Amino acid sequence: MTDLSMAKKSGTAAFDVEAIRRDFPILDQQINGKPLVYLDNGASSQKPIAVLDAMDRYYREMHSNVHRGAHTLGDRATSAFEGAREKVRAFLNADSTREIIWTRGTTEAINVVANGLAGRLKPGDEILVSHMEHHANIVPWQMVAERTGAKVVPIQITPQGELDPDSFNSLLGDRTRVLALTHVSNVLGTVNPIAPLIEQAKAHGVITVIDGAQAVPHFQPDVQALGCDFYVFSSHKLFGPTGVGVLYGKAQLLEEMPPFQGGGEMIERVSFERTTWNVLPYKFEAGTPPVAEAIGLGAAIDYLGNLDRNGMEASENALLTRANELVESVPGMEIIGTASQKVPVMSFKIAGLHPSDIGTLLDQQGIAIRTGHHCAMPLMDFYGVPGTARASFAFYNTLEEVEQLFTALQKIQRLFA
Structure with missing residues (x-):
């Protein structure tokens, strides 16, 4: 104890x-x-003992690959791994574990979303980001914009480091397709009023992507109450291990998006003529997942739940x-x-x-x-x-x-x- x-x-x-x-x-x-x-x-x-112990226990008592092992260790590992996914779902108040995708971190999660939305973008479309974004919420959108002819447009901020509402209102319009916004600035500590911004964006049919990396260590977001389409964060900011992160996405959008990587786990059937994709969330989880790290994140969420x-x-x-x-x-x-x-x-x-x-x-x-x-x-x-x-x-x-x-x-x- x-x-x-x-x-x-x-x-x-x-x-x-x-x-x-x-x-x-x-x-x-x-x-x-x-x-x-x-x-x-x-x-x-930093990481509490509970996280260190959970990862140690995995390697000492249940290390195995997950989902298809026909043996006890595989069952133990799968149960702990999927149990961690449920803990993340509850932490974010997502509707289903189908909407919780494991990634390597916030950066990869944003890249998954940006690439998945590329097919919706065409020349002249606009992607709104704020002037206070981390590079991880700028560069992937620039890369997608170069491929599609879309444009990344920065929302201005005030000298105090707050999002300028006049700038936001003037930029949000018929050409806006994506709003990619940090919940909390990693430099300024500013907590953005994302709920009303999301509501405004939804009225224009805009897809909303929220970078929660700096928010989750300080307060618990509710993705259903916020109404965002995507929410991303990294374990290592949330007192969990490095090497794992979370992409929350509304199931309908995730179903429509193409997978980010190809290989094991994300497939349903492979032939030389055609490959079909696995169901959510596994469609976006190619290869061996970060099993120990996901379990460690689950332990961090449990620890925070006791605070x-x-x-x-x-x-x-x-x-x-x-x-x-x-x-x-x-x-x-x-x-x-x-x-x-x-x-x-x-x-x-x-x-x-x-x-x-x-x-x-x-x-x-x-x-x-x-x-x-x-x-x-x-x-x-x-x-x-x-x-x-x-x-x-x-x-x-x-x-x-x-x-x-x-x-x-x-x-x-x-x-x-």
């Missing part, structure tokens, strides 16, 4: 961060002689609030992205300091952040910067770690003042 489940069983505080931290063994170490302060969760979150989600969100909000309060303590520090609705992500620059230097000097003090363009070069161009430093928080981070970050930044600033 984990520390978290023990705390819940014993009736102690609803959200005990110190108990939760004991479920993440990687956090209990020193970097450069300092206790690790891990603030790079937007790039990849007090209201307490988690309140704790994360407190981290961001405290970080914002401390910005003025570092001369020359400027926050990039000040939207009214944000997850705990803080991108910043400090006058006279290069972001990579900030990252290196923080690492010397045991603090891990991310620096660079964050796979969002158009957004960097919008703000006129080559890159930023980014601290991204998770529910296992503490207010003390926020204080440590700013104490370290003050030290760095004084060093170069």
Whole structure:
């Protein structure tokens, strides 16, 4: 039993961060002689013991390929693998497991959708994306546009890092075929109001594709309530393993789309004259799937299900609030992205300091952040910067770690003042 489940069983505080931290063994170490302060969760979150144990159990007790093995290990593996798919379905509130496709991650999921929709596009059609998108939600659409003659059109944002409603309203029109939008910006932390945007798009017959990679670690989306056609995310952002992601798609659209890859599992029958496709979801899952990784993601979803989600969100909000309060303590520090609705992500620059230097000097003090363009070069161009430093928080981070970050930044600033 984990520390978290023990705390819940014993009736102690609803959200005990110190108990939760004991479920993440990687956090209990020193970097450069300092206790690790891990603030790079937007790039990849850490994994609880429950996830590590689930994957270990798979390899120790049931490793086998899934679906067609005529033996006990194959049955065990298939049951655990498909059980994980059901956990994802419930997490997203999808209508059926037929609508849950395993991919390698968010990037592959968007590529599957973009290629699958290519047949619907023709010259003059428009694909709307926002100026705050990750490259994974820009480049696949550009590639498809080059093949079809369609055009990728960026929705503008405000200086605060919010989607500009006037820009969206002016661009959404008769030529719009796809709206591809991030739920949460990986750079700015902005939470986009996607439900009303989806509703507007649907009124124009537009297909909606939502990148949820940065949303799912902080709150649980409901794809039926949102009304989106596709929703994608990566396991490793959601406290699960790398190498697996999820594509949710409405069954009717998935039925109409061609498969992305060919090979085993995705076929019904193969002959030299003709090949027919398997039923959903297997139509899009060519080859041996990421069995252990899917099981690990299922365990991560179970773990999150044991959290007090209201307490988690309140704790994360407190981290961001405290970080914002401390910005003025570092001369020359400027926050990039000040939207009214944000997850705990803080991108910043400090006058006279290069972001990579900030990252290196923080690492010397045991603090891990991310620096660079964050796979969002158009957004960097919008703000006129080559890159930023980014601290991204998770529910296992503490207010003390926020204080440590700013104490370290003050030290760095004084060093170069």
